[in-house]
Amino acid sequence: MREQTPSPSVYRFRPHWEVLPAGTQLWRLHASRFAAGQFKPFDPDDPAPGRFHGTPEDPYPCLYAATDPETALAETLLRSVRFDPATSMRLIPWASVRGRSLNAVRTRRELRLVSLCSGAALAAVCQDHLLLENEGPEHYARTRRWAREIRAQAPDAAGLVWGSKRNPSRRALVLFGDRLAGPAGGPLEALPYRSIADLGSPDGIKEANQLLEPLRSAIREPLHR
Numbered sequence: 001m002r003e004q005t006p007s008p009s010v011y012r013f014r015p016h017w018e019v020l021p022a023g024t025q026l027w028r029l030h031a032s033r034f035a036a037g038q039f040k041p042f043d044p045d046d047p048a049p050g051r052f053h054g055t056p057e058d059p060y061p062c063l064y065a066a067t068d069p070e071t072a073l074a075e076t077l078l079r080s081v082r083f084d085p086a087t088s089m090r091l092i093p094w095a096s097v098r099g100r101s102l103n104a105v106r107t108r109r110e111l112r113l114v115s116l117c118s119g120a121a122l123a124a125v126c127q128d129h130l131l132l133e134n135e136g137p138e139h140y141a142r143t144r145r146w147a148r149e150i151r152a153q154a155p156d157a158a159g160l161v162w163g164s165k166r167n168p169s170r171r172a173l174v175l176f177g178d179r180l181a182g183p184a185g186g187p188l189e190a191l192p193y194r195s196i197a198d199l200g201s202p203d204g205i206k207e208a209n210q211l212l213e214p215l216r217s218a219i220r221e222p223l224h225r
Helices: 069-077 119-123 137-153 202-215
Strands: 016-020 025-031 062-066 089-092 100-107 111-116 159-163 171-176 188-190 217-219
Touching: 025 069, 062 069, 069 100, 069 171, 069 202, 069 217, 111 119, 202 217
Parallel strands: 089 217, 111 159
Antiparallel strands: 016 111, 025 062, 025 100, 062 171, 100 188, 159 171
């Protein structure tokens, strides 16, 4: 008989904190229909919600980002992509970048995040590395419940930050849109001079592949457009 996982609410968390100063530059890979600093609204019909998306019980908008452009690309594009024996590269299908943009943004104010960046920080919310490393819909349903409980026990948290799975030593994060309402213009300022507006275009593929090259990864050119 399969052991039932306890509800996160039975635990008492002691979160570790990390503060992003105002003026911190972040990078995000996102659907081009969203503006650079726009949060993705909660969608109950989303067929593939992410690791720390909102839930019907806590339907917050969210925005995933990273501390550098390589990590922003890797966190999304290298999921489940293995090295190709013929090229010794990780080859990313063009469909994965079609209709997507890479944008730099800058924080307009200090953001206080719950840290998941060490074993002690994960233990502080009664978790371990599996919270960040396991993949798949069943696991993500569990991690979304855990994020909901972290939010409940850390009502001042503007988001979560953790070590990138696909680019170790770099950071990835999620911001909670409902915790960041404030001055006109939102919490993030777009930096359009650093953007790749269309990752699926020939120029976009070229720029992205320059960033991905140290990770031995590349976007495949489409055979037909």
